[in-house]
Amino acid sequence: MPIPFHIAAATTMPSRAGQCMYAKTEELRELGPAVPVKLPEGLTAWSVVRGETVSYLLAHPDVSRDVTRAVPTYEPGEVAWLAPWIDLQNMTTKDGAEHARLRRVVVPSLTNRRIQRLRPAIEDSVHGLIDNLSRHPAGASVDVHAEYSYQVPTLVICDLLGIPAELRPEVLRVFRLVARTDDLTEAEATQLNIDLLAAMGTLIAEKRSRPTDDLTSILIAESEKEDDPLTEDELIATLLLMIGGGSQTTINLIDHALADLTRCPHARQALAAGTDPRPIIEESLRKDCPVMNLPMRWALADIDLGEDVIIRAGEPILLNYGGHGRDETINPHAEQFDPDRTEPQHLAFGLGVHRCPGSNLAILEAEVAVTLFCQAFPHAQVIGDINDYAGPTFIGNDLLELPMQLRPTHDHA
Ligand code: HEM
Known part of the structure; x- marks a missing residue:
């Protein structure tokens, strides 16, 4: 049943x-508080x-993350491209006590105190990447996405999860495909789901035989x-969430922050001289939200939003997080990247x-990546129009290069 x-x-x-x-976001903003949109499949x-x-x-208490509560006839896999977002048994598809139980398992590893301990290791990794970038001759065109922005979060998340070097290429390959919402056929999307589970199965078997402190x-x-205990399905789905949630999102943040900074020489100089990078990162999160539209939430009851818009029980809701940061009533001149903006809201x-x-x-990660990049390459410039490099997805704010x-x-330095 659909x-x-x-x-x-x-x-x-x-x-x-x-x-x-962004253009679609502004069009939808004009059309109403919620707008029915056609999605793949x-x-x-x-x-x-x-x-x-x-x-x-x-x-809202009648908005759920759990499709099975809102649509009791739903069968997993019904919409192949959506399966990694709604079928997995992890905290993102649960409400209430079930959600809290699954979230509790990872939160202690992500507290600010624990995370700050990773700073020296992240700085080391980033210095290594900068050294590699520096080997390109002056004037050359370098794909900073592939050689830097993509590398930082994937290295960090693979280290955090203790993913062995030999498994990393396949794990990262399948995650690159998950966010695609364009021309992936139903058969390809189904195969991708099989590959994702297989990659996690191999990782779990490897770590079971050689446990460490990751x-x-x-x-x-x-x-x-x-x-x-966590069930096997929950274990796999939580691993998938940590790798997926922890990588592409942060890649997007670093890509966009670097690109915007190339147009702001004074902010770049200030960063290179040691000013706090946090306000720049917050402004980038506001202007170029790394996750634009997150699938999916579900109405448990009819919700009247006014302006003759009623979301009926059982219907899917796609929240556009990026729309908030680009809302002129919340952030004036919302399209502009303003490194001096006071308290960007997002x-x-x-x-x-x-x-x-x-x-x-x-x-x-973004603070380290952006600061060290500005110190190493104070005159870096994007080649071409960044919009030509936008990725094939409405979910993330991905760049392909x-x-x-x-x-x-x-400069012969
Ligand atoms: C710039 C980087 C990131 C952005 C923009 C981002 C964005 C988000 C958003 C919008 C949600 C909320 C989803 C919702 O409303 O249901 C979320 C949830 C989540 N994120 Fe991130 N994320 C980022 C980085 C990370 C990293 C580095 C990790 C892990 C190492 C991570 C792990 C998670 C997890 C586990 C959840 C699920 C929380 C829950 O459902 O209770 N994220 N993320």
């Missing part, structure tokens, strides 16, 4: 991040873009304890019980 929807879609969600997504969902409506629904081993220990990490527990880690000239040709 996922219900009581009216026709008013528009289609484009599968392209960047300027295309014939699914229709309510797109919610206005900042105050996003916040309202995030705190997060994977902690999760495996949770699955082996006597009292209320919902990049969500709000309430599901708020991102990895925010401390993401911010630390970020070509930069790191040093001008006359």
Whole structure:
């Protein structure tokens, strides 16, 4: 039985991040507090873009993360592209006590105190990446996305989870595909789900035979304890969440922060001279929200949003986190990256019980990556228009590449 929807879609969600997504966000903002949009595989969902409506629904008692509560006839895998977002047995698909039980397992590893201990190791990794970038000749075009922004979070998350070097390429390959919402066929999406589970199965078998003190081993220990253990499905789904949630999101943050900074010489100089990078990171999170639209939430009862918009029980809701930061009523001149903006407002990490527990880690990685990059390459420039590099997804604010000239040709340093 398909996922219900009581009216026709008013528009289609484009599968392209960047300027295309921002233009769509502004169009949807004008159309109403929630707008029925057509998504891949014939699914229709309510797109919610206005900042105050996003916040309202995030705190609404009749909005659930659990499709099985809202649509009792739902069969896992019904919509193949959506499966990694709604079928997995982890904290993102649960409410209430079930959610708290699954979240409790990872939160102690992500407290700010624990995360700050990772700083020296992250700085070491980033220095190594900068050394590699420095080997390119002056004037060359260098893909900073592939050689830097992508590397920092994937190295950090693989280290945090203790993923052995030989398993990293396959784990990272499948995660690159999860966020795609464009031309992945149903068969490809199904195969991807199989590959994801296989990669996690190999990782768990390897760590079971050689446990260490990393997060994977902690999760495996949770699955082996006597009292209320994690089930095998929960273990796999939590690992998938940590790798997926911890990598592409932070890659996007670093990509966009670097690109915006290339147009702000004074902010770059200040960072290189040691000013606190946090305000810059917050402004980047606001302007270029790393997760634009997060699938999926579900109405447990009819919700009247006014303006003749009623979300019916059982219908899917796609919250647009990026719409909040780009709302002119919340952040004036919202399209502009303003490194001196006082207190940029954003919902990049969500709000309430599901708020991102990895925010401390993401911010630390971005602070280190951006500061060291500005020190090493004070004159770096993006080559071409960043919108041409936007990734094929409406979920993340992904870039496929970020070509930069790191040093001008006359610089022989
Ligand atoms: C810039 C980087 C990041 C962004 C923008 C981001 C964004 C988000 C958002 C918007 C949510 C909330 C989803 C909701 O409302 O239901 C979320 C949840 C989550 N994030 Fe992040 N995230 C980032 C980095 C990380 C990192 C580094 C980790 C782990 C190491 C992580 C782990 C998680 C987990 C486990 C959840 C699920 C929380 C729950 O459902 O209770 N995230 N993230």
